[in-house]
Amino acid sequence: MSPATIKSHYEAIIVGAGAAGMSAALSLSRSLRKNHHEGQETPSILVISKLQPLRSHTGSAEGGIAASLGNEEQDDWHWHYYDTIKGSDWLADQDAVKILASEARKTVIRLEHEGVAFSRREDGRIAQRKFGGHTSEFGGKPVKRAAYAADRIGHQILHALWQQCVQMGVTFAEEWYVTDLVLDGIKVPDTDSPAEEQHKDGEHESAPLTNPCAKARGLVVLDTHTGETHAISADTIMLCTGGAGRLFHTTSNSWDLTGDGMALALKAGLQLEDIEFIQFHPTGLGHTGILLSEASRSEGGILRNSQGRAFMQDYAPGHGDLAARDVVSRSIMAEIDAGRGVADPKDPNGPRNCVWLDMRGIGEERMKTLLPQVYETIRRFADLDPTVDLIPIKPTAHYTMGGIPITTQGQVYKWADGRRCPVEGLYAAGECSCLSVHGANRLGGNSLLDACLFGSRAGEAMAEQVTSALSGKSTAQSGDTRSLEQTLATRRSVIDRILDDSPSESDHAQAPDTNPNGDTNAYQVMQTLGGVMEDAVAVRCDQKSIARAEEEVADLDQTAQGLKAHSPDAAFNHELTAIMEIDNLLTLSAAVLSASDSREESRGALFRRDHPERDDQHFLVHSMVDREGRVDWQPVHIVDMPPSGRQY
Numbered sequence: 001m002s003p004a005t006i007k008s009h010y011e012a013i014i015v016g017a018g019a020a021g022m023s024a025a026l027s028l029s030r031s032l033r034k035n036h037h038e039g040q041e042t043p044s045i046l047v048i049s050k051l052q053p054l055r056s057h058t059g060s061a062e063g064g065i066a067a068s069l070g071n072e073e074q075d076d077w078h079w080h081y082y083d084t085i086k087g088s089d090w091l092a093d094q095d096a097v098k099i100l101a102s103e104a105r106k107t108v109i110r111l112e113h114e115g116v117a118f119s120r121r122e123d124g125r126i127a128q129r130k131f132g133g134h135t136s137e138f139g140g141k142p143v144k145r146a147a148y149a150a151d152r153i154g155h156q157i158l159h160a161l162w163q164q165c166v167q168m169g170v171t172f173a174e175e176w177y178v179t180d181l182v183l184d185g186i187k188v189p190d191t192d193s194p195a196e197e198q199h200k201d202g203e204h205e206s207a208p209l210t211n212p213c214a215k216a217r218g219l220v221v222l223d224t225h226t227g228e229t230h231a232i233s234a235d236t237i238m239l240c241t242g243g244a245g246r247l248f249h250t251t252s253n254s255w256d257l258t259g260d261g262m263a264l265a266l267k268a269g270l271q272l273e274d275i276e277f278i279q280f281h282p283t284g285l286g287h288t289g290i291l292l293s294e295a296s297r298s299e300g301g302i303l304r305n306s307q308g309r310a311f312m313q314d315y316a317p318g319h320g321d322l323a324a325r326d327v328v329s330r331s332i333m334a335e336i337d338a339g340r341g342v343a344d345p346k347d348p349n350g351p352r353n354c355v356w357l358d359m360r361g362i363g364e365e366r367m368k369t370l371l372p373q374v375y376e377t378i379r380r381f382a383d384l385d386p387t388v389d390l391i392p393i394k395p396t397a398h399y400t401m402g403g404i405p406i407t408t409q410g411q412v413y414k415w416a417d418g419r420r421c422p423v424e425g426l427y428a429a430g431e432c433s434c435l436s437v438h439g440a441n442r443l444g445g446n447s448l449l450d451a452c453l454f455g456s457r458a459g460e461a462m463a464e465q466v467t468s469a470l471s472g473k474s475t476a477q478s479g480d481t482r483s484l485e486q487t488l489a490t491r492r493s494v495i496d497r498i499l500d501d502s503p504s505e506s507d508h509a510q511a512p513d514t515n516p517n518g519d520t521n522a523y524q525v526m527q528t529l530g531g532v533m534e535d536a537v538a539v540r541c542d543q544k545s546i547a548r549a550e551e552e553v554a555d556l557d558q559t560a561q562g563l564k565a566h567s568p569d570a571a572f573n574h575e576l577t578a579i580m581e582i583d584n585l586l587t588l589s590a591a592v593l594s595a596s597d598s599r600e601e602s603r604g605a606l607f608r609r610d611h612p613e614r615d616d617q618h619f620l621v622h623s624m625v626d627r628e629g630r631v632d633w634q635p636v637h638i639v640d641m642p643p644s645g646r647q648y
Contacts, residue, residue: 003171003172003173006046006173006221006223006230006232007044007046007232008230008231008232008233009044009218009232009233009234010044010045010046010232010233010234010235011043011044011045011234011235011236011466011469011470012028012043012044012045012046012234012235012236012237012238012462012463012466013045013046013047013048013218013219013232013234013236013237013238014028014045014046014047014048014237014238014240015047015048015049015178015219015237015238015239015240015241015261016047016048016049016056016239016240016241016242016261016430016432017047017049017051017053017056017172017240018053018056018057018058018158018240018242018430018451019056019058019154019157019158019161019430019448019451019452019455020240020429020430020431020433020450020451020452020454020455021047021049021053021056021238021240021429021430021455022047022053022158022161022162022164022165022170022455023161023429023451023452023453023455023456023459024238024240024410024427024429024455024456024458024459024462025045025047025165025168025170025459026114026161026164026165026168026170026456026459027455027456027457027458027459027460027463028045028459028460028462028463028466029045029165029168029169029170029459030168031459031460031463031464031467032045032463032466032467035463035467041470043466043467043470045170045171046171046172046173046232047165047170047171047172047173048172048173048176048178048219048221049172049173049174049175049176050175050176050177050178050224050256050260050577051174051175051256052174052175053158053162053165053172053174054158054159054162055254055256056158056242057242057243057253057254057256057257058154058157058158058448058451059154059155059158059159060154060155060252060254060291061153061154061155061157061447061448062151062152062153062154062291062293062294062295062373062374063129063131063146063148063151063153063293063294063295063298063444063445064128064129064131064146064147064148064153064295064444064445064448065107065108065111065146065147065148065153065157065445065448065449065452066080066104066131066134066145066146066147066443066444066445066446066449067080067104067105067107067108067145067147067449068080068101068104068105068145069105069108069125069126069128069145069147071121071125071126071127071128071144071147072121072127072128072129072144073136073143073144074136075136075143075144075145076136077101077102077104077105078101078138079135079136079137079138079143080101080104080134080145081094081097081098081100081101081102082138082139082641083133083134083135083139083443084097084100084101084437084438084443084446085097085439085641086133086139086646087133087324087439087441087442087443088436088437088438088439088440088441088442088604089326089439089440089441089603089604089614089646090439090616090620090636090641090643090644090646091274091277091436091439091440091603091604091620091622091636092436092437092438092439092636093435093436093437093439093636093637094637094638094639094640094641095408095637095639096408096435096436096437096637097437098639099408099453100437100446100449100450100453100454103453104449104453107449107452107453107456108126108147108449110452110456111157111160111452112126114160114161114164115159115160115163115164116149116153116156116157116160117149117156117160118147118148118149118153118156119148119149119150119370126147127147127148128144128145128146128147128148129144129146129148129295129298129299129370130142130143130144130145130146130298130322131145131146131294131295131298131322131443131444131445132294132297132298132319132321132322132323132324132325132328132443132444133319133322133323133324133325133443133444133648134146134443134444134445135319142319142322145445146295146298146444146445148295150369150370150371150372150373151293151295151296151370151371151372151373151374152372152373153448154448157448157452173221173223175224175225176221176222176223176224177221177222177224177577177580178219178220178221178222178241178260178264179220179221179222179229179491179580180219180220180264180267180268180487180488180491181216181219181237181239181264181265181267181268182216182217182218182219182220182231182268182483182484182487183214183215183216183217183268183269183270183423183426184214184215184217184480184483185212185213185214185215186213186214186268186269186270186414209407209411209413209420209421209422210422211421211422212421212422212423212424213413213414213416213421213422213423214269214270214414214423214424214426215423215424215425216234216236216237216423216424216425216426217233217234217481217483217484218231218232218233218234218237218481218484219231219232219234219237220232220484220487220488220491222495222570222576222577224571224572224573224577225571225572226570226571227569227570227571227572227573227576228570229488229491229492229495230488231481231484231485231487231488233481233484234425235425235465235466235469236425236426236427236462236465236466237425237426237427238410238426238427238428238429238458238459238462239261239264239265239404239412239426239427239428239429239432239433240261240428240429240430240432240433240451240455241259241260241261241262241264241430241432242256242257242261242430242431242432243257243259243399243400243431243432244257244258244259244262244400244585244588245257245397245398245399245400246258246259246526246530246581246585247259247278247397247529247530247533247585247588247589247592248278248397248530248533248534248538249289249527249530249531249533249534250284250289250394250395250396250397250530250534250538251284251289251396251397251398251530252281252284252289252290252291252396252397252398253397253398258581258582258584258585259400259432259584259585259588260581260584261403261404261428261432262275262400262403262404262432262584262588262591263583263584263585263587263588264584265404265412265428266587266588266591266626266627267587267627269626269627270404270405270412270414270423270626271405271414271415271624271625271626271632272402272403272404272405272434272588272591272595272624272625272626273402273403273404273405273415273434273436273622273623273624273634274401274402274403274434274436274439274440274595274622274623275400275402275403275434275588275591275592275595275623275625276402276537276592276595276596276598276599276606276623277400277401277402277438277439277440277441277603277604277605277606278397278399278400278401278537278538278592278605279325279326279397279398279399279400279401279441279442279605280325280326280329280395280396280397280398280538280539280605281294281325281329281395281396281397281398281399282294282303282325282328282329282332282393282395283296283297283301283303283357283393283396284393284394284395284396284398285377285378285381285382285391285392285393285396286344286345286346286354286382286391286392286393286394287344287346287347287382287392288381289396289397290377290381290396291396291398292357292374292377292378292391292393293371293373293374294322294325294444295370295371295374296357296359296362296371296374297321297322297357298322299362299366299367299370299371300359300361300362301321301357301358301359301362302321302357302358302361303321303328303331303332303355303356303357303358303393304355304356304357304358304390305335305340305341305342305355305356306340306341306342306352306355306356307340308356309340310358311331311335311340311355312328312331314331315327315328315330315331315334316328316331316647316648318647318648319648323648324441324443324648325398325441325442325443325444325605326440326441326604326605326607327648329395329539329605330539330540330607332355332393332394332395333395333539333540335355336352336353336354336355336394339352340355341353341354341355342354342355342356342392343392344392345382345384345392346382346383353394354392354393354394355392355393355394356390356391356392356393357390357391357392357393358390358391359371359374359386359387359391360386360387360388360389360390362386362387363387364387367386367387374386378391395538395539397534397538399431399438399442399447400431400432401434401436401438401439401440401441401442401604401605402434402436402595402623403428403431403432403433403434404428404432404433404434405420405433405434405622405624405634406427406428406429406433406434406435406458407420407422407435408435408454408457409457409458409460409461410427410428410429410433410454410455410457410458410459410461410462411423411426411427411458411461412426412427412428412433415624415632415634416632425465427458427461427462428458429451429454429455429457429458430450430451430454430455431447431451433454434622435450435454436622437450437454438450439604439636440603440604440605440606441604441605495570495576497564498563498564498565498576498579499564499565499567499568499569499570499573499576500564500568501564501566501568520559520563521563521566521575521578522560522563522575522578522579522581522582523578525556525559525560525563525582526578526581526582526585528556529553529556529582529585529586529589532549532552532553532556532589533549533589533592535548535549536548536549536593537549537592537593537596537606539607540607540608540609541596541606541607541608541609542608542609542610543597543608543610544610546593546596546597547597549589549593550590550593550594550597553586553589553590553593556586557586557590560579560582560583560586563579563582564579565579587627590627590629591625591626591627591629594625594629594630594631595623595625595631598623598625598631599619599623600615600618600619601613601614601615601618601619602614603619614646616643620635620636620643621633621634621635621636622634622635622636
């Protein structure tokens, strides 16, 4: 579906084609078709993806999508609302979470109508299973809330959305890599008018933001098929580029999740919100980090230490193995630190940095029916049979709770002088963004819901702006493209340097140990960075580990600036894109470390050994960090659930 030619201007561009990007593309296309009047110019829309869309990481989501359907037992969206806020360690914005929980049912039904083949009960209704942290009666017993499709729900959603996009005639530029986001402005308007208002019913709902601090102009994009770089202007742009698991060596994320959208925002002069909160999924397969779905525990899997003890009841007596993910991950690390870890059978003399996942009680037939992907993954990558063998697992970097700050309509903003200043024409959705509905820790099943629900909402908001522009009601036109052309020229110069195989004095000055055709390459730097970040902030950290990592990241950045590709051809040059990806990861890692250092407390996925307690007096706020490492703080939206203790 890659077009033969790309235009120089589009009314709307979406970057990324996972669940958020394709939900947005569908919502945008349908809204524009509905609003289109005869004789009016037809809006041009483009979806840019650095992968073929069906390879997007959404396809790896396994366990389920959360919604209080009540198909298996009584459920209520208010319970889902409470669980999500509690799971977030009270850092989530409650107005946004209320939308997430109350519209979850409608979102799942819409996905069903779009072709998602959910697993079914005998009566034909969508089947649901338990997931960690989801309860009945505001923190009571675990409840079956995750709608699933065996353990391949992401695969089902991705393919259904793709088919709908094909039916709608959505235009994709596949395997195109966005190198630069171009904004005009980046200033704080001099105004005393509030960016938000308090609604009469007491709910702190984000009002439409006015007085923009910047305007989205366009993108610079590399066509990896030809090696050509293009400047594309746009009236509206949406970033749906996914997470940044490749910051860490052990991760469940695919190779393409290098934080590109978040880094684009930082480099363009924007901020990231709550980027210090990186979720580690408790059950990554020992030596690979490949995800073994939470469904493996909801269907009966048990975590055991080297003594064979089912230890989670010691740490979370109410919920055991189905406590929130941050609680389970820390419990696993506590067992390992206490000397009760086990070695991966593939490296029996190696470190004892795993525990056992015991799935033997599930039964082979049930496992193959409800957990086929988990079963196949263990057989293929661990050479073990989960029906008879204990499986080595350890926490694996899984989800980025923070990201580009957005409103509940998906509009990107900058936090300055105590208010939200919007970026005109710029939107975001999915894992690269931050509402915040996940706060300091995401509950399982809420990521797909977030991507599909808020991706659709952002698409509708984007369509409204495009329609207003075409009808003359808005002045949001691309106008002057000089900044875009200048950025294109700069990017071409950078690419020429990367592809130039002749060493220069500046190269040696920047990275004296780097030989353009020698051993140092982007993949080595990425591997080293993963180890640095894992040692510094994986599951637990302190000021010393953060400071040490900041020095090491600075050294790696020095090396990365001198990297060159081994081939001078730009077409299909994966090393060229890898060099730009490691630059994005290094930019993002510096922001993660700065935000982690500034938050002197432990909350959700961030556990500070030197500040082990939650501190609501000083840190019931969102961190807002820029590229220079400056951290500002934005208050959390508390509506009707004041902070309280968090036990499972």
